[in-house]
Amino acid sequence: MPTRPAAAASSASSGPPEPTGDRPRILAVTADPGITELLARTLEWSGYRVTAERSGADGMLRLSQNHFDLVIWDATLPDLAAFARGRRGAPADRPPLLFLAEWDSLQRLAPELHPGTEDYVTKPVRIAEVLARTRVLLRDRTPERDEGVPRYGDLVLDDAACRARRGDRALGLTPAEYRLLRHLMANAGRVLSKEQISRHVWGEFRAQHSIEKLVGRLRHKVDPDAGRAEPVLIHTHRGFGYRLGGSDR
Numbered sequence: 001m002p003t004r005p006a007a008a009a010s011s012a013s014s015g016p017p018e019p020t021g022d023r024p025r026i027l028a029v030t031a032d033p034g035i036t037e038l039l040a041r042t043l044e045w046s047g048y049r050v051t052a053e054r055s056g057a058d059g060m061l062r063l064s065q066n067h068f069d070l071v072i073w074d075a076t077l078p079d080l081a082a083f084a085r086g087r088r089g090a091p092a093d094r095p096p097l098l099f100l101a102e103w104d105s106l107q108r109l110a111p112e113l114h115p116g117t118e119d120y121v122t123k124p125v126r127i128a129e130v131l132a133r134t135r136v137l138l139r140d141r142t143p144e145r146d147e148g149v150p151r152y153g154d155l156v157l158d159d160a161a162c163r164a165r166r167g168d169r170a171l172g173l174t175p176a177e178y179r180l181l182r183h184l185m186a187n188a189g190r191v192l193s194k195e196q197i198s199r200h201v202w203g204e205f206r207a208q209h210s211i212e213k214l215v216g217r218l219r220h221k222v223d224p225d226a227g228r229a230e231p232v233l234i235h236t237h238r239g240f241g242y243r244l245g246g247s248d249r
Contacts, residue, residue: 124203
């Protein structure tokens with residue numbers, strides 16, 4: 001089984017245990033440490049085994065030495081042309097590919113993609129979109145399994161449809177609310193700062209009151225009966241940020 005580099009391993013140290021069994025293996029090659037950590041943590045939490053590299057050369061070396069079921073590749077890496085040349089073998093021998101691409105590069109990138117085996121998401125990266133595209137690309141290569149369904153207690157997400165429910169109750173989230181809840185679930189038990197939340201939800205820094213309003217709207221939908229019919233899941237840590245968890249602390 002391929003080993004993860006120190007950065008990816010340390011990011012997952014407080015997350016889920018190392019997956020075992022026949023779960024799909026994903027190679028994520030990105031230049032941004034923040035995206036690397038987000039992908040590694042969230043994909044592993046969703047039931048995949050992840051190996052992360054931060055340069056195209058290291059990614060190509062890792063790909064030549066190990067089997068992967070999917071490759072996520074940062075299209076802004078300078079090694080893209082060499083990587084494309086290395087993928088000219090028989091399609092059956094190549095894992096599916098998901099590019100992380102800048103919007104202004106799509107005119108060049110999109111015509112070269114092979115439908116069904118190659119796809120892209122645009123930056124800033126939306127993790128729900130990455131997970132949805134990942135499942136589509138792996139659909140014909142891996143069996144359906146419940147382990148990949150994001151859940152925390154009775155809180156369940158459907159990344160393909162970008163819908164959420166708590167028990168039998170549909171939450172009816174906006175795109176920003178869904179991204180926030182997905183990020184909180186991927187980091188369940190950890191306190192996320194307003195800056196971290198802002199960067200993930202909008203791809204840029206927003207004023208504190210914008211984040212507070214967004215959290216308030218999400219909390220109203222997730223915890224409408226807080227302390228009565230349902231346990232509180234979204235907690236405020238004043239001066240630090242917000243956390244998803246089963247009890248306050």
